[in-house]
Amino acid sequence: xxxxxxxxxxxxxFDRDVVDAARALLGHLLVVAPPDGKxxxxxxxxxxxxxxxxxQDDLACHAAKGRTARTEIMFGPPGYAYxxxxxxxxxxxxxxxxxxxxxxAVLIRAVDPLTxxxxxxxxxxxxxxxxxxxxxxxxxxxxxxxxGESRVRIHRGDAIPDLAVETSPRIGVDYAGAWAAMPWRFTxxxxxxxxxxxxxxx
DNA sequence: TAAGTGATACGC
DNA sequence: CGTATCACTTAC
Numbered sequence: 001x002x003x004x005x006x007x008x009x010x011x012x013x014f015d016r017d018v019v020d021a022a023r024a025l026l027g028h029l030l031v032v033a034p035p036d037g038k039x040x041x042x043x044x045x046x047x048x049x050x051x052x053x054x055x056q057d058d059l060a061c062h063a064a065k066g067r068t069a070r071t072e073i074m075f076g077p078p079g080y081a082y083x084x085x086x087x088x089x090x091x092x093x094x095x096x097x098x099x100x101x102x103x104x105a106v107l108i109r110a111v112d113p114l115t116x117x118x119x120x121x122x123x124x125x126x127x128x129x130x131x132x133x134x135x136x137x138x139x140x141x142x143x144x145x146x147x148g149e150s151r152v153r154i155h156r157g158d159a160i161p162d163l164a165v166e167t168s169p170r171i172g173v174d175y176a177g178a179w180a181a182m183p184w185r186f187t188x189x190x191x192x193x194x195x196x197x198x199x200x201x202x
Numbered sequence: 203t204a205a206g207t208g209a210t211a212c213g214c
Numbered sequence: 215c216g217t218a219t220c221a222c223t224t225a226c
Contacts, residue, residue, distance in 0.1 A: 051221070060221070070210065088207025090222050107221060128222045138209095172221050198222090 005031050005044055005155040011146045014078035014097045018104035021078075021097040022052035023186050027160040030111050031153045032134040041119045043134045045111025046157055048191040049125075051170045052184040053094070054104045060176035063103035074103040079146040083131070083138050090128030091137040095145060095154070109171075109185075112193045126195040164189050171197055
C-alpha cells in the first residue's frame with residue numbers, strides 16, 4: 001500500500017557531533033514496519049522535533065552515569081537505536097551518534113505523520129506518544145537504523161533551511177543545572193506536530 | 203495540578 | 215536488600 005520512502009541515511013550521517021546530528025535529522029523520515037507476527041501499516045513520519053544528549057559531562061545525558069547496562073549502546077558506534085522506559089510507562093526512541101564512539105544520542109520527540117492518520121491510533125507529538133503510535137519499544141533497543149532489513153530505519157527526506165529551524169532548551173531536564181540551559185532542542189518552526197513545551201519546574 | 207508506573211542506580 | 219528518581223502523559 002505504501003510508496004518507497006527513498007534511500008536510507010548511511011552510518012556516516014550519524015557519525016558526527018550529536019548537536020549537529022540533531023539539527024540535521026529534521027526533515028528526514030522515521031520508517032517503522034510492524035513487529036514480527038503483528039499486522040499493521042508501514043508507519044512513516046517526518047521528524048519535526050529532536051534533542052541532543054551529549055556525553056558524560058552533560059548531566060542531562062544518561063551517559064553521565066557512566067557506562068552501565070542501560071547506557072552501553074551509547075558508547076558504541078553511531079546509527080543504532082537507544083530505547084528506554086521512562087516513568088514506568090513510556091518508551092523513548094533515540095539515535096546513537098558520534099563522533100566515533102563518543103557517548104551521545106538524539107531523542108526523537110515528534111514526527112509529522114505521512115502514514116494516513118486513521119491508521120495511527122494515538123498522536124505523534126511528544127516522545128512517549130510517538131513511540132506508542134509507531135509501536136517502538138525496548139525490544140528495538142540496539143537495532144541498526146542504517147540497515148534496510150531493520151524494522152526501524154531512517155530514510156532521506158527533505159532538507160530544512162536554517163530559517164525554518166528553531167532552537168530551545170531541552171524539555172524535562174531542569175535537574176541538570178547549567179546543562180539544562182543549552183539550546184539543544186531543535187524544531188521545525190510552526191509545525192503543528194511539534195510538542196508543546198510544558199511549563200518548566202522551578 | 204497531581205498521580206501513575208516500573209526500570210535503574212545507588213546506598214546500606 | 216530498600217528506595218529515590220525519572221529525557222512523560224493523562225485525567226481530575
